[in-house]
Amino acid sequence: MFIPLKSEAPLRRFPIAVIFLICINIYIYFQELSMDTKWILAYAVTPYEIWHNVDRLPLIPYHVYFTFITSLFLHGGLFHLLSNMLYLWIFGPGLEDKIGHFRFIFFYLICGVAASFVHVVFNHESLIPIIGASGAISGILGSYLIILPRAKIKTFIFIRLFRIPAFVFLSIWIILQFLNCIFLKPEDETSIAWWAHIGGFLAGFIFIRLYQTRK
Numbered sequence: 001m002f003i004p005l006k007s008e009a010p011l012r013r014f015p016i017a018v019i020f021l022i023c024i025n026i027y028i029y030f031q032e033l034s035m036d037t038k039w040i041l042a043y044a045v046t047p048y049e050i051w052h053n054v055d056r057l058p059l060i061p062y063h064v065y066f067t068f069i070t071s072l073f074l075h076g077g078l079f080h081l082l083s084n085m086l087y088l089w090i091f092g093p094g095l096e097d098k099i100g101h102f103r104f105i106f107f108y109l110i111c112g113v114a115a116s117f118v119h120v121v122f123n124h125e126s127l128i129p130i131i132g133a134s135g136a137i138s139g140i141l142g143s144y145l146i147i148l149p150r151a152k153i154k155t156f157i158f159i160r161l162f163r164i165p166a167f168v169f170l171s172i173w174i175i176l177q178f179l180n181c182i183f184l185k186p187e188d189e190t191s192i193a194w195w196a197h198i199g200g201f202l203a204g205f206i207f208i209r210l211y212q213t214r215k
Contacts, residue, residue, distance in 0.1 A: 009151035015093035044129030111139020118199025142204030
């Protein structure tokens, strides 16, 4: 059990964008509860559809590439939602504080799209749809490794609470994602898009460095 509880990084800005995204995700989740599952999955990213540029039933009123965005705001259950929102709440404010509210939202979306794209590349014949904000949030984690590597993260590990540097927490996190990809066989596909986590993390790591270079 490896659960982050709080970042101790000081903030200068109130995390308006983070709160906005959390509220949007929660609102859409409760809308999902009254929807047919097949319609929810229609707005998910299905690698086969993206790779072959085809929309399988049920059809959506937009191009299939639009699911790169819609999928980021859908979740498969309450635990899925809460775990993603926990990471967004802990690591999001630090990035928003550094780059501003509007840039943060753009950064979030572009990392989410990049994460899903990486998943599609490695699973292009898969008919299993993927949903959730984890790819976008992984991008925030990747950026955090650059902007606040020494910020202390209160972390619950098994039965004890520790204060560990962000670079230690994030290094362990990304190693775990790679290990899952390495040992996961093609026939053992799961509902967790490990490659999306890795893709989002690398996107955030690269994009924040580009942003810093341009400043």
